[in-house]
Amino acid sequence: AQRVTQPEKLLSVFKGAPVELKCNYSYSGSPELFWYVQYSRQRLQLLLRHISRESIKGFTADLNKGETSFHLKKPFAQEEDSAMYYCALTDMNRDDKIIFGKGTRLHILP
């Protein structure tokens, strides 16, 4: 069965320090992975998706099929990065629902 695991409910990082939000998945098909973000009092929005191989707001994420992971990374945290982050999974090649993880709250300390 599809499963997305975000092991940390809360991650506190000092400003300027590196950030890594963990995401592990369980899936037997061709996964497509996403990171969604929700800033305080704002809507849930797409941050990045693995097929785009892009860097958004300094964040990157690499799909590691061997470790079934899609960790979100940023070398230097900024205060505006404080938000709720959700990892999500669907299938690239067939009709399948998108599954969200439970989310990790990132708190950037001044």
Next chain:
Amino acid sequence: EAGVAQSPRYKIIEKRQSVAFWCNPISGHATLYWYQQILGQGPKLLIQFQNNGVVDDSQLPKDRFSAERLKGVDSTLKIQPAKLEDSAVYLCASSLQAGTSGRWDTQYFGPGTRLTVL
């Protein structure tokens, strides 16, 4: 462009009462989704529409939940009768159609409706 609109933003009802939520997607978006987000959880897809047809409603509790998108634009989600465990934020999202399902299109979310069932 205008975003996904939802109303009401908040609703408090007693168990066994009925409630309805409304969603207006971004103009031109063929795909519309309803999600349930219980506190401390990620969003869970309840139903997905492609135009006015249902693509996936496998996680919709059909004994009490119903949804429609009659003209292929806006949509309503109804709960009748509500239970305590239905307390959650109900999110609507929309996306452009791509491929056979459009599931991998970027989804744009509305602000959500926070439902409290007492």
